[in-house]
Amino acid sequence: MSEEGQFERQLAERLAALRTAAGWSLDDLATRSGVSRATLSRLERAETSPTATLLSRLARAHGLPLSRLLTEAEVLPVRLLRAADQPRWHDQQSGFERLMRCPPLAGFATEVIEARLAPGAELAYDAPTVARLEHHLCLLDGQLRLTLQGQVFEMAAGDSISFRCLGPSVFANPGADPARYLLAMTVPSL
Numbered sequence: 001m002s003e004e005g006q007f008e009r010q011l012a013e014r015l016a017a018l019r020t021a022a023g024w025s026l027d028d029l030a031t032r033s034g035v036s037r038a039t040l041s042r043l044e045r046a047e048t049s050p051t052a053t054l055l056s057r058l059a060r061a062h063g064l065p066l067s068r069l070l071t072e073a074e075v076l077p078v079r080l081l082r083a084a085d086q087p088r089w090h091d092q093q094s095g096f097e098r099l100m101r102c103p104p105l106a107g108f109a110t111e112v113i114e115a116r117l118a119p120g121a122e123l124a125y126d127a128p129t130v131a132r133l134e135h136h137l138c139l140l141d142g143q144l145r146l147t148l149q150g151q152v153f154e155m156a157a158g159d160s161i162s163f164r165c166l167g168p169s170v171f172a173n174p175g176a177d178p179a180r181y182l183l184a185m186t187v188p189s190l
Helices: 003-022 026-033 037-044 052-063 065-072
Strands: 088-091 097-104 110-117 122-126 134-142 143-149 151-158 160-165 169-172 179-186
Touching: 003 037, 003 052, 003 065, 026 037, 026 052, 037 122, 052 065, 052 122, 065 097, 065 110, 134 143, 134 151, 143 160, 143 179
Parallel strands: none
Antiparallel strands: 088 097, 097 110, 110 179, 122 169, 134 160, 134 179, 143 151, 143 169
C-alpha cells in the first residue's frame, strides 16, 4: 500500500473511532456535520478521499482543529521528523496541499504546517473547527488573499499575519504562481 493509501486508511479509522467514542450513529454525525450519511460511511471505509471542506466540517462537529484531526490519524510518535517523513495530504478538488512540519506533541497545543495553494485556488471555511484557534501565518512564496469574517487581507511573499479564527474564513490564491505558507496553530487553553 502506498504512503498516501496508508494515511487515508488511518484517517478513515480515526474518523470512525471519533464517531464511536462520541456515541454517535452515522445519522447523528450527518446531522451535526452537514455531511451526508452515505458520504460518512464511504469515508469511514476509506472508499473515498475527503476534501478539505468536508474534513473541516467533521473536525468542527468533533470540536477539533482540522490539523489535529489529521495529525492524530498520522500517528507519528517521534520528536525528530525528517523532511522525507513529514506527512503530506493533497486535496485534488481545491488545489490545497498540506505538509505537517511540526506535529503537536503530547502535552503541547501548537503545531506547524506548510501549505501550498494552487494558482486560482480557494479554500472557504464557514466556521472555525475550534473557537478562538490562534493562527500565525507567514507567506513564503506567491500571493494570498485571506478573508476573515468579511475583512480582506492581501498578502505578498514575506508578509505575516496573526489572528484568532472567530467566524468564516477564506484562503485564496489570486496569483499566477502557487502560494506557499507556514501556519502555526495553537489551541486555546481552557
